Amino acid sequence: MRVVHDFIAESLKRREIDNSLRSLRTESGLIDFCSNDYLGFARSAELKELFKHELEKYPGYQLGASGSRLITGNSQFSESLEARISQYHHAEASLLFNSGYDANVGFFSCIPQRGDTIICDEYIHASIIDGVRLSHATRFVFRHNDLTSLEEKLRASRGRIFIAVESVYSMDGDEAPLKGICDLAEKFGAAVIVDEAHAVGMFGDRGRGITDQLGLNDRVFARVVTFGKALGVHGAAVLGSAELRTYLINFSRSFIYTTAAPFLNHLGVKVAYDFLNAHDHQSELYKRIDLFHSHIRKDLGLIPSRSGIQALLVPGNSRVKDMALLIQTSGFDVRPILTPTVPAGSERLRICLHNHNAMAEIASLCEIINSNL
């Protein structure tokens, strides 16, 4: 056992030396510029009221799902929620997963087989990397958003080919060139999978995402939508054909071997979608993004982004941590993104803009950054 203790102690020591040791924090009480609650749904009093009102219709609800979807965890409610989600996103079918992490792991570990190739953007989310690792397919990585690099990898690919991209990248806030990716995919007979975790709620008609906005729903093989970001609740769904849904029910281990999410969770997702559909939440967010762009100094290392994620490069773990601390001391909760979450040299402040950020708060945040960077 000693050797295991030694390994753990050394690994933590190395993180301390790199200034990259992670630790948990409770509520900071600072102004939120770091959560993924872009539209303010997680804290919306109106949404909470809608939830309470809706809950009254189900006095006999069960607290826990009591089993996996394939045993006792399925219900008419979860199936009608899936129908509602696929209809909302203009997909033939959808399948709920307990989180976006589970959805990506479950998808990529069971569809690509030995001899197949999965090509990922170099900035693809860890959940997709982990799913790919569990599959027996070959993984290629193409340079971020670079269609020439993607084409090179496509030429070298064997078997069935899968291309994994995010419509909005979680750490950079920029968007994948989805049309060009679909054109290339069609040329090589590849299937495109788009993770829309950060696009849902933020882009497209009533937040339907970028694939839908660009009219590409029928040109991609599957989409992953998550509920823990702009929708303010929790969970995820894979959108695609009815056949894909049946395949996932049969082969996706993160779907099969886990207790289904509880009714309260699914009710939250339903109410969040109703709320998303009921108002134009996006215009308020765009106003805030425009204000941020007009106030932030142009000579700083801001990664171009139209989204609520604005990444400001401050290379070096120590430097970016110090900068975040300085901003936090002024009352704004901005978090540093360190190596190894991002490649060394691209450490950044990840500034998330939200509908609950007052315009004056955004202007003050920019002032602090402008005068200290």
Ligand SMILES: Cc1ncc(COP(=O)(O)O)c(C=O)c1O
């Ligand atoms: C692009 C992307 N995909 C998937 C996930 C995982 O989603 P969830 O938080 O629902 O597990 C995240 C969350 O960090 C993400 O940023």
